[in-house]
Amino acid sequence: MIIMTSRQQILKLYKTMLRESQKFPSYNFKQYAVRRVHDAFKENRSLTDAKFIENQLKEAYRNLDIIKRQVIIGQLYSTEKLVIENIEKNKK
Template sequence: MSQSATRQTVLQLYRSMQREANKFSSYNFREYSKRRIALGFRENKLATPDQTKDLIVQSQNDYEMLKRQATINSLYAHRKVVVE
Protein backbone atom coordinates (compact mmCIF):
# COMPACT_ATOMS: atom_id res chain seq x y z
CA MET A 1 0.00 0.00 0.00
CA SER A 2 1.44 3.39 -0.94
CA GLN A 3 1.96 6.12 1.61
CA SER A 4 -0.85 8.32 0.25
CA ALA A 5 -3.27 5.38 0.14
CA THR A 6 -2.38 4.49 3.72
CA ARG A 7 -2.83 8.09 4.82
CA GLN A 8 -6.18 8.24 3.06
CA THR A 9 -7.30 4.99 4.71
CA VAL A 10 -6.28 6.23 8.15
CA LEU A 11 -8.06 9.57 7.69
CA GLN A 12 -11.19 7.85 6.41
CA LEU A 13 -11.15 5.49 9.38
CA TYR A 14 -10.64 8.40 11.81
CA ARG A 15 -13.55 10.37 10.34
CA SER A 16 -15.81 7.31 10.34
CA MET A 17 -15.03 6.58 13.97
CA GLN A 18 -15.68 10.20 14.98
CA ARG A 19 -19.01 10.18 13.10
CA GLU A 20 -19.98 6.95 14.81
CA ALA A 21 -19.00 8.35 18.22
CA ASN A 22 -21.36 11.29 17.61
CA LYS A 23 -24.25 8.82 17.37
CA PHE A 24 -24.12 8.00 21.09
CA SER A 25 -27.18 9.42 22.81
CA SER A 26 -25.34 9.64 26.14
CA TYR A 27 -23.13 12.70 26.51
CA ASN A 28 -20.54 10.90 28.65
CA PHE A 29 -20.15 7.97 26.24
CA ARG A 30 -20.06 10.33 23.25
CA GLU A 31 -17.37 12.61 24.66
CA TYR A 32 -15.28 9.74 26.04
CA SER A 33 -15.33 7.98 22.66
CA LYS A 34 -14.35 11.11 20.77
CA ARG A 35 -11.48 11.83 23.18
CA ARG A 36 -10.28 8.22 23.12
CA ILE A 37 -10.33 8.08 19.30
CA ALA A 38 -8.36 11.33 18.96
CA LEU A 39 -5.85 10.23 21.59
CA GLY A 40 -5.37 6.80 20.03
CA PHE A 41 -4.71 8.20 16.58
CA ARG A 42 -2.43 10.91 17.97
CA GLU A 43 -0.38 8.37 19.95
CA ASN A 44 0.25 6.29 16.82
CA LYS A 45 0.96 9.18 14.47
CA LEU A 46 4.65 8.28 14.12
CA ALA A 47 4.20 4.52 13.71
CA THR A 48 6.28 2.63 11.17
CA PRO A 49 4.58 1.33 7.98
CA ASP A 50 4.43 -2.22 9.38
CA GLN A 51 2.93 -0.99 12.63
CA THR A 52 0.49 1.17 10.67
CA LYS A 53 -0.91 -1.86 8.84
CA ASP A 54 -1.52 -3.66 12.14
CA LEU A 55 -3.03 -0.52 13.68
CA ILE A 56 -5.40 -0.11 10.73
CA VAL A 57 -6.71 -3.66 11.23
CA GLN A 58 -7.10 -3.05 14.96
CA SER A 59 -8.86 0.28 14.33
CA GLN A 60 -11.27 -1.35 11.89
CA ASN A 61 -12.19 -3.87 14.59
CA ASP A 62 -12.61 -1.01 17.08
CA TYR A 63 -14.82 0.80 14.56
CA GLU A 64 -17.11 -2.22 14.27
CA MET A 65 -17.29 -2.43 18.07
CA LEU A 66 -18.06 1.30 18.28
CA LYS A 67 -20.92 0.88 15.80
CA ARG A 68 -22.42 -1.91 17.93
CA GLN A 69 -22.05 0.11 21.12
CA ALA A 70 -23.66 3.20 19.58
CA THR A 71 -26.60 1.10 18.39
CA ILE A 72 -27.09 -0.48 21.80
CA ASN A 73 -26.77 2.92 23.50
CA SER A 74 -29.47 4.39 21.27
CA LEU A 75 -31.91 1.61 22.22
CA TYR A 76 -32.14 2.72 25.83
CA ALA A 77 -33.63 6.08 26.77
CA HIS A 78 -31.92 8.23 29.37
CA ARG A 79 -32.27 11.65 30.90
CA LYS A 80 -30.18 14.44 29.45
CA VAL A 81 -27.24 15.71 31.49
CA VAL A 82 -27.05 19.41 32.37
CA VAL A 83 -24.18 20.00 29.91
CA GLU A 84 -26.27 18.74 27.01
Protein backbone atom coordinates in the same frame (compact mmCIF):
# COMPACT_ATOMS: atom_id res chain seq x y z
CA MET B 1 -0.16 -10.17 3.54
CA ILE B 2 0.49 -6.47 4.07
CA ILE B 3 -1.96 -4.06 2.50
CA MET B 4 -0.45 -0.70 1.74
CA THR B 5 -2.53 2.06 3.22
CA SER B 6 -2.55 5.63 2.18
CA ARG B 7 -2.82 8.72 4.31
CA GLN B 8 -6.28 9.34 2.84
CA GLN B 9 -7.50 5.91 3.98
CA ILE B 10 -6.25 6.55 7.51
CA LEU B 11 -7.85 10.00 7.62
CA LYS B 12 -11.11 8.55 6.33
CA LEU B 13 -11.04 5.92 9.08
CA TYR B 14 -10.32 8.62 11.68
CA LYS B 15 -13.22 10.78 10.51
CA THR B 16 -15.55 7.78 10.35
CA MET B 17 -14.66 6.78 13.90
CA LEU B 18 -15.25 10.34 15.15
CA ARG B 19 -18.56 10.55 13.27
CA GLU B 20 -19.74 7.24 14.70
CA SER B 21 -18.62 8.25 18.20
CA GLN B 22 -20.79 11.37 17.93
CA LYS B 23 -23.85 9.13 17.57
CA PHE B 24 -23.72 7.88 21.16
CA PRO B 25 -26.90 9.03 22.91
CA SER B 26 -25.09 9.25 26.25
CA TYR B 27 -23.01 12.40 26.71
CA ASN B 28 -20.38 10.60 28.80
CA PHE B 29 -19.93 7.73 26.34
CA LYS B 30 -19.81 10.19 23.45
CA GLN B 31 -17.10 12.32 25.04
CA TYR B 32 -15.08 9.28 26.09
CA ALA B 33 -15.23 7.69 22.64
CA VAL B 34 -14.25 10.90 20.84
CA ARG B 35 -11.36 11.45 23.25
CA ARG B 36 -10.10 7.84 22.89
CA VAL B 37 -10.24 7.97 19.08
CA HIS B 38 -8.42 11.29 19.00
CA ASP B 39 -5.77 10.16 21.49
CA ALA B 40 -5.16 6.82 19.75
CA PHE B 41 -4.60 8.40 16.36
CA LYS B 42 -2.45 11.14 17.85
CA GLU B 43 -0.34 8.56 19.66
CA ASN B 44 0.24 6.54 16.49
CA ARG B 45 0.74 9.33 13.97
CA SER B 46 4.53 9.03 13.97
CA LEU B 47 4.62 5.29 13.20
CA THR B 48 6.81 4.25 10.31
CA ASP B 49 6.86 0.43 10.42
CA ALA B 50 4.41 -0.76 7.75
CA LYS B 51 3.57 -4.02 9.52
CA PHE B 52 2.87 -2.24 12.81
CA ILE B 53 0.73 0.36 11.02
CA GLU B 54 -1.25 -2.43 9.40
CA ASN B 55 -1.83 -4.08 12.78
CA GLN B 56 -2.97 -0.79 14.28
CA LEU B 57 -5.38 -0.27 11.37
CA LYS B 58 -6.88 -3.71 11.84
CA GLU B 59 -7.37 -2.90 15.52
CA ALA B 60 -8.97 0.44 14.58
CA TYR B 61 -11.44 -1.29 12.26
CA ARG B 62 -12.33 -3.74 15.04
CA ASN B 63 -12.86 -0.78 17.36
CA LEU B 64 -15.05 0.92 14.76
CA ASP B 65 -17.28 -2.15 14.70
CA ILE B 66 -17.46 -2.05 18.51
CA ILE B 67 -18.41 1.63 18.45
CA LYS B 68 -21.17 0.96 15.91
CA ARG B 69 -22.57 -1.90 18.01
CA GLN B 70 -22.45 0.11 21.22
CA VAL B 71 -24.20 3.07 19.58
CA ILE B 72 -27.07 0.78 18.59
CA ILE B 73 -27.28 -0.67 22.09
CA GLY B 74 -27.15 2.82 23.60
CA GLN B 75 -30.01 3.93 21.38
CA LEU B 76 -32.12 1.00 22.59
CA TYR B 77 -31.72 2.13 26.21
CA SER B 78 -31.81 5.90 25.95
CA THR B 79 -32.02 8.09 29.05
CA GLU B 80 -32.78 11.71 29.84
CA LYS B 81 -30.36 14.30 28.56
CA LEU B 82 -27.88 15.73 31.04
CA VAL B 83 -27.96 19.40 31.99
CA ILE B 84 -24.70 20.03 30.12
CA GLU B 85 -26.18 18.61 26.92
CA ASN B 86 -29.07 21.09 27.08
CA ILE B 87 -26.64 23.98 27.66
CA GLU B 88 -24.52 22.96 24.64
CA LYS B 89 -27.64 22.66 22.49
CA ASN B 90 -28.75 26.19 23.42
CA LYS B 91 -25.32 27.64 22.54
CA LYS B 92 -25.53 26.40 18.94
